[in-house]
Amino acid sequence: xxxxxxxxxxxxxxxxxxxxxxxxxxxxxxxxxxxxxxxxxxxxxxxxxxxxxxxxxxxxxxxxxxxxxxxxxxxxxxxxxxxxxxxxxxxxxxxxxxxxxxxxxxxxxxxxxxxxxxxxxxxxxxxxxxxxxxxxxxxxxxxxxxxxxxxxxxxxxxxxxxxxxx
Amino acid sequence: xxxxxxxxxxxxxxxxxxxxxxxxxxxxxxxxxxxxxxxxxxxxxxxxxxxxxxxxxxxxxxxxxxxxxxxxxxxxxxxxxxxxxxxxxxxxxxxxxxxxxxxxxxxxxxxxxxxxxxxxxxxxxxxxxxxxxxxxxxxxxxxxxxxxxxxxxxxxxxxxxxxxxxxxxxxxxxxxxxxxxxxxxxxxxxxxxxxxxxxxxxxxxxxxxxxxxxxxxxxxxxxxxxxxxxxxxxxxxxxxxxxxxxxxxxxxxxxxxxxxxxxxxxxxxxxxxxxxxxxxxxxxxxxxxxxxxxxxxxxxxxxxxxxxxxxxxxxxxxxxxxxxxxxxxxxxxxxxxxxxxxxxxxxxxxxxxxxxxxxxxxxxxxxxxxxxxxxxxxxxxxxxxxxxxxxxxxxxxxxxxxxxxxxxxxxxxxxxxxxxxxxxxxxxxxxxxxxxxxxxxxxxxxxxxxxxxxxxxxxxxxxxxxxxxxxxxxxxxxxxxxxxxxxxxxxxxxxxxxxxxxxxxxxxxxxxxxxxxxxxxxxxxxxxxxxxxxxxxxxxxxxxxxxxxxxxxxxxxxxxxxxxxxxxxxxxxxxxxxxxxxxxxxxxxxxxxxxxxxxxxxxxxxxxxxxxxxxxxxxxxxxxxxxxxxxxxxxxxxxxxxxxxxxxxxxxxx
Numbered sequence: 001x002x003x004x005x006x007x008x009x010x011x012x013x014x015x016x017x018x019x020x021x022x023x024x025x026x027x028x029x030x031x032x033x034x035x036x037x038x039x040x041x042x043x044x045x046x047x048x049x050x051x052x053x054x055x056x057x058x059x060x061x062x063x064x065x066x067x068x069x070x071x072x073x074x075x076x077x078x079x080x081x082x083x084x085x086x087x088x089x090x091x092x093x094x095x096x097x098x099x100x101x102x103x104x105x106x107x108x109x110x111x112x113x114x115x116x117x118x119x120x121x122x123x124x125x126x127x128x129x130x131x132x133x134x135x136x137x138x139x140x141x142x143x144x145x146x147x148x149x150x151x152x153x154x155x156x157x158x159x160x161x162x163x164x165x166x
Numbered sequence: 167x168x169x170x171x172x173x174x175x176x177x178x179x180x181x182x183x184x185x186x187x188x189x190x191x192x193x194x195x196x197x198x199x200x201x202x203x204x205x206x207x208x209x210x211x212x213x214x215x216x217x218x219x220x221x222x223x224x225x226x227x228x229x230x231x232x233x234x235x236x237x238x239x240x241x242x243x244x245x246x247x248x249x250x251x252x253x254x255x256x257x258x259x260x261x262x263x264x265x266x267x268x269x270x271x272x273x274x275x276x277x278x279x280x281x282x283x284x285x286x287x288x289x290x291x292x293x294x295x296x297x298x299x300x301x302x303x304x305x306x307x308x309x310x311x312x313x314x315x316x317x318x319x320x321x322x323x324x325x326x327x328x329x330x331x332x333x334x335x336x337x338x339x340x341x342x343x344x345x346x347x348x349x350x351x352x353x354x355x356x357x358x359x360x361x362x363x364x365x366x367x368x369x370x371x372x373x374x375x376x377x378x379x380x381x382x383x384x385x386x387x388x389x390x391x392x393x394x395x396x397x398x399x400x401x402x403x404x405x406x407x408x409x410x411x412x413x414x415x416x417x418x419x420x421x422x423x424x425x426x427x428x429x430x431x432x433x434x435x436x437x438x439x440x441x442x443x444x445x446x447x448x449x450x451x452x453x454x455x456x457x458x459x460x461x462x463x464x465x466x467x468x469x470x471x472x473x474x475x476x477x478x479x480x481x482x483x484x485x486x487x488x489x490x491x492x493x494x495x496x497x498x499x500x501x502x503x504x505x506x507x508x509x510x511x512x513x514x515x516x517x518x519x520x521x522x523x524x525x526x527x528x529x530x531x532x533x534x535x536x537x538x539x540x541x542x543x544x545x546x547x548x549x550x551x552x553x554x555x556x557x558x559x560x561x562x563x564x565x566x567x568x569x570x571x572x573x574x575x576x577x578x579x580x581x582x583x584x585x586x587x588x589x590x591x592x593x594x595x596x597x598x599x600x601x602x603x604x605x606x607x608x609x610x611x612x613x614x615x616x617x618x619x620x621x622x623x624x625x626x627x628x629x630x631x632x633x634x635x636x637x638x639x640x641x642x643x644x645x646x647x648x649x650x651x652x653x654x655x656x657x658x659x660x661x662x663x664x665x666x667x668x669x670x671x672x673x674x675x676x677x678x679x680x681x682x683x684x685x686x687x688x689x690x691x692x693x694x695x696x697x698x699x700x701x702x703x704x705x706x707x708x709x710x711x712x713x714x715x716x717x718x719x720x721x722x723x724x725x726x727x728x729x730x731x732x733x734x735x736x737x738x739x740x741x742x743x744x745x746x747x748x749x750x751x752x753x754x755x756x757x758x759x760x761x762x763x764x765x766x767x768x769x770x771x772x773x774x775x776x777x778x779x780x781x782x783x784x785x786x787x788x789x790x791x792x793x794x795x796x797x798x799x800x801x802x803x804x805x806x807x808x809x810x811x812x813x814x815x816x817x818x819x820x
Contacts, residue, residue, distance in 0.1 A: 008600045019607055020628065027614045027624045038684045051556040055416060055472070056561055058339070059452040062743060062761075063576030103545070108553060112545045116567050118536045123530045134514035142698075146513070149443050152374070 037077050044073050044084050048091055049099045057101055069099075174237050178228035185221030185276065186310035189215045192279075193303035200296030208290045211299055215276075217282035218306055222276040226269055229260050229319050238330065241323030242266060247333030248737065250713035252706040255338035255693075260384060261347050262333035262740035264468055264483065265319035272309040274355040279306060282359060294377060297366035298359075305358055308490050316482035332713070335735040335742045342402040346395060350422060351553030353392025354460050357429060359384040361457035364450050368501040373508045375440055378449070382436065383798050385453075386656075389429045390794030396422055397787030408743035408758045410676075410681070410775040412783060415564040417472045420543045422464025423501050424536050428456040437656070438522045441587060444511040448529070454498040461491045471547060517589040524582035529573065534762065535571045539564065565678075569622050576626065576671060579633035579664055580606070583640050604637055606632025618680065626675035630668045637661040637668070659797025673782035683775045685760065688721065690768045697776050699755060706765045712736070716744075717763045719770040723748055723755055730759040730772060754780040 035043070045059035050066035058066045058073070069091060076087045092100055103109040192214030199207035232243050233256055246259045246266070260266040279302040286295045313319065337343050360381040367377035399419070400412040404739040413419060436446050466472050469484030502509065516523050542559045549557045584598035609631025610624060618624055640661045644652030652658055684696050688703035695701075702722040707729070709716045718731040728746035735742065741761050750754040756775040763770065 008596050013596070013600075013603075016603060016607055021608060023607075023610045023614045024621065024624055024628075027610075027619055028621045030619060036682070036684055039682065043682055047560075047562055049560060055558055055560070056414065060411070060414050062408065062741065099558070101558055102562040102566075103362075103557060103559055107428070108549060109557065110558060112541060112563065114533065115541055119537050120534045125532055127526060127530050130526075131515065131518050137514050145510075149513070151442075160523070 037074075040077050040084070041070065041074050044077070044087055045070055047084075047101050048073075049089055049101050051095050051099050069095075172237060172239050174228040174232035174235070175240050175320045175322060178225045178232070179314070179318075180309060181221045181224035181228060182314050182318075182320070184771040185218045185225065185272075186307065186314060188217030189276075189303050189306040189310050193300055193307060196296050196300035196303055197686065199290075200300065201294050203293075203307070204289065205291060210297065211290060211296070212280075212283035212287055214303070215279045215299070218276040218303075218310075219280040222269075224271040225313070225320075226260070226273045229266060229269060230257065232320075233257070233260055236329075238327045239322060239325075240319070241321045241363070241785065244323040244327045244330045246333045247330045248713070249337060250711070250737070251328050251332040252713075254341070255333060255343065258337065258343045258347075259333040262337045262343075264322075265313070265317045265361070267347065267351075267468075268309065268312050268317040268483075269319050270351055270443075271288065271355055272306070272313055272352050274348075275306055275309055275358060277287045278355065278359055279303065282362075293370045294372055294380075297369045298362040301362035301365045302358060305362075312483065312486060317484055327362055331737040332735075335451045335733070335738055335740050336406055338735075339733065339742065339744060340402055340406045342398055344404070346398040349391055349398060352394030353388050353390070353395050354422070356388025356391055357456050357460060359388065360432075361453050364453045364502065365498070367806060368450070368498075368505050371505060371508055373446055373450075375443065375506055378436055382440075385429070385433060385436070386794060386798050389426070389433055389679055390791060390798075392422065392426050392429060393794065394787065395792070396426060396792045397784070401784060401787075403413055404780070405745070405747065407747045410683070410745070410756050410758075412677075412780075415539075415544050415561045416540070418467045420539050421467045424463060424539050424543070424620055425456045425459040427532050427536040427539065428452050429461060431529045431536075432456060434525045434532075435529045436484045437704075440526050442511075442513050442522055444513045444522070445526075446509045446511055447506075450502055450509070452496075452529075454495070454502075455536075458491055458494045458498070461494060461534075463489060465491060466543065475507040479525075515621060519585065519590045519595070521582065521585045521587045524578055524585050528578050529610065531575050531578070535568065535575075538571070542567075572671065573622070573625055573629060574741045576629040576633055576668070579668070580629060580636050580683050583636045583661060583664070598639070599636070602632050602635030603639075605635030606630070609634075618676075620679055625678040626671055630672040630675075634665060634668045637664040654799040656797045659795070659799070662793030662796055663790050664793075666786040666791075666793055669782045669786030669789065673779040673786065676698065676779040677777045677783075681775055681777045683773065685771060685773050687769055687771050688719075693722075696774065699770070699776070700776075701757075701774065703770050706763075706770070708765065714752070717759075717765065718764070719759045719772065721746070721757060721770070721772060728757055730757045732759050732761050749781050751781060753778045766787065 042059055045060045046057050048069060050056050050058050050061035050063055050069070052065040053061045053063050056066070057062075058069045060066075073087060074088070076082050082090070088100070103112045105113055108122065180730075195210045196206050198204070199211060212770070229242070231237075233247055234253075236249055237243050238245055238247065240361070242263070242265050245761060246263050247256070261270045279299070282295075282299060282302060283290075286292070286299075289295050290299075333337060338520065363377045363381040363384075367373050367574060399422070403414070404410070404412045429452075432449060435445050436449055439449050465484060467486035469487060471484060487728065517523060518527070518623060525707050542563050545559050546557045549555060580602060581595075581599065584595070584602070586594065592738050606628045610628040613624060613627040618627065638661075641653065641658060644658045646652070653662065673781045682697050686694055686696060686701055688694060688701060690703050690705070691700040703719060704722055704727065705720045707720060709718075714733050714735050716731050716733040718729040721728050721730065723746075726748060728748060730746040731744040733742045733744060743758050743761070745756055745758045748757075754775075754777045756777055758773045760771040760773055
């Protein structure tokens with residue numbers, strides 16, 4: 001086995017995987033320091049819609065209603081008695097759920113969470129089924145269509161392909 | 167001057183009418199000439215194309231003239247014109263609201279029709295070209311009707327109006343208003359061309375690969391313009407809106423992003439059809455989706471059904487756009503169904519571990535991503551229709567669902583460039599992925615060393631390094647073999663685009679996850695330290711004219727004077743913040759002046775954002791644009807009979 005192949009051998013891949021896992025573990029478990037009050041206000045503001053704006057969050061909007069809600073959030077954060085969710089809950093109570101930028105996972109609103117997952121699962125399942133069907137088809141005798149396609153390609157020679165050639 | 171005001175309206179309406187007649191005759195002559203194979207009739211088609219192009223240009227010039235001369239006899243000028251608007255923003259005011267933006271759309275569309283008629287003037291007797299031109303004229307007829315009906319920019323306004331409010335304040339304080347909308351429209355409208363050829367292929371039954379070859383550069387060019395337009399829009403948003411972000415998942419932003427997603431899927435999967443003759447229905451569906459989504463997006467954001475910070479609401483245009491969308495989708499589905507037998511692909515994909523397998527997975531992800539964005543955009547409409555209550559779906563929703571999809575796409579960008587066509591062996595993958603994977607590991611190590619935290623950003627940095635390594639490997643091999651020519655062609659230009667995408671992904675992950683922000687109340691000549699930077703208020707300045715009052719706080723940031731401002735547009739009454747952005751290679755210091763500003767108090771409240779790596783979003787965008795241009799040049803030709811892209815000699819070696 002030459003040196004290049006030895007370097008790329010499976011123990012080296014395992015080592016690389018181990019390094020990646022260790023680095024990810026360090027990076028995700030260590031404390032990144034306390035947020036400033038301003039950053040906590042920003043984080044909450046990003047989850048609340050400005051009630052008088054065109055779909056903007058309180059964080060983005062410069063409208064007076066957004067400013068008023070930001071001030072309320074700032075007061076709540078400064079008081080330090082409520083969690084982020086409680087602060088948002090209070091605002092939602094005052095303005096109704098239409099100020100929530102994250103739809104709830106109940107009732108009709110849950111569809112917005114369920115449908116993408118369902119579509120994703122169906123797409124992956126469809127892809128897997130297609131690959132399975134193609135695998136089963138392999139080894140079949142080429143049809144006339146297959147032969148015609150190859151003839152066409154060979155005769156035309158119009159495929160302009162600049163893909164990798166090693 | 168007074169002698170020439172008032173003529174723009176009648177002239178503009180006349181130009182649009184002439185254009186409509188030209189488009190109708192163009193459509194009729196393209197259809198009849200193609201059906202009867204009559205060269206005399208077909209020779210008329212380019213002339214009608216020119217007529218529509220000249221007519222739409224004439225209408226556009228009339229609109230500009232009306233704006234320049236402040237012709238307040240027109241309702242549109244009353245809406246967006248003003249004597250106090252500076253010349254540049256007065257010029258761009260033409261596309262600052264619904265009617266003018268549709269006029270701009272129409273002009274781009276007719277110019278593209280002229281472009282096709284000129285490019286294929288020697289092939290007009292080819293039925294596919296004939297039907298493609300007929301489709302372009304059909305779309306043109308629709309937009310001429312719009313501009314003469316519900317989106318008429320030349321409609322007369324109430325008498326006696328002598329001045330107007332001018333364009334939206336956000337559209338008159340940054341030069342990008344000149345570039346962003348036209349470039350975005352070039353992309354948006356540009357997808358009409360491949361769509362038209364797809365229709366031509368379906369009608370003629372020539373659903374092989376010929377139409378793809380004819381349109382691949384059009385598709386790539388449209389995609390490039392759309393990409394560049396979206397990036398410019400993000401830059402504009404960052405520089406103008408004052409909230410420190412580049413993307414807010416606003417419905418109008420989404421309306422441009424959804425066709426971009428399906429268009430991106432198409433420019434990948436089309437390679438599979440060209441190489442393997444497969445995915446014909448899928449590619450046609452993607453093109454139809456991309457084009458129809460541009461119409462649906464226009465409906466959603468221009469009809470008033472959805473609120474957006476930059477939507478132009480108008481109650482009349484909605485039914486027209488929705489009907490046109492339905493016609494496009496229905497006609498396309500019927501045509502695809504009609505040609506179902508011809509569209510069946512004879513080949514199979516041998517293995518998921520192949521270039522075509524990766525493209526297919528990429529398409530599934532882009533499709534799911536497009537669905538997520540579309541669903542999030544229209545879901546408030548669904549809830550309102552079913553339960554008569556208002557709901558907003560915002561950034562947190564899109565981030566939660568978009569991040570996993572984005573990370574998976576990044577993973578595919580690591581693997582796909584090294585995969586050969588048909589099938590890859592484990593040995594081959596081990597050989598080709600080894601150094602790119604170590605590149606990712608190194609990127610992760612650096613990220614952890616500099617203090618990055620959180621699973622999503624760390625995975626982005628790892629996969630970004632990995633994918634960057636894979637792209638650089640491809641470019642290194644190509645340039646070693648072909649010199650600078652190894653940078654052109656779809657595969658190599660595509661790798662430059664990939665590097666641009668990676669830079670954007672990494673920069674977005676860094677800026678979204680590690681931005682620090684703080685509100686500071688500054689007193690005159692009293693420096694404050696925060697986040698390793700010094701901020702000192704050294705004074706105020708006030709500028710006033712008949713359009714605006716602008717108050718700037720002169721703030722020294724680490725000794726460099728910056729001037730965040732608040733501008734009050736007198737006719738609108740809005741306060742618009744203008745941030746000051748100090749850009750370096752590693753971070754931006756973004757400072758906004760928070761209203762109310764009381765100059766005599768000697769204090770100013772500012773908000774400071776320290777945003778890492780933002781500049782790399784714009785660098786990445788530029789690389790995507792450059793890569794797209796490189797991809798449009800013809801690359802190295804190869805024999806179509808080559809079984810795989812790599813003969814894998816090492817794998818076979820003992």
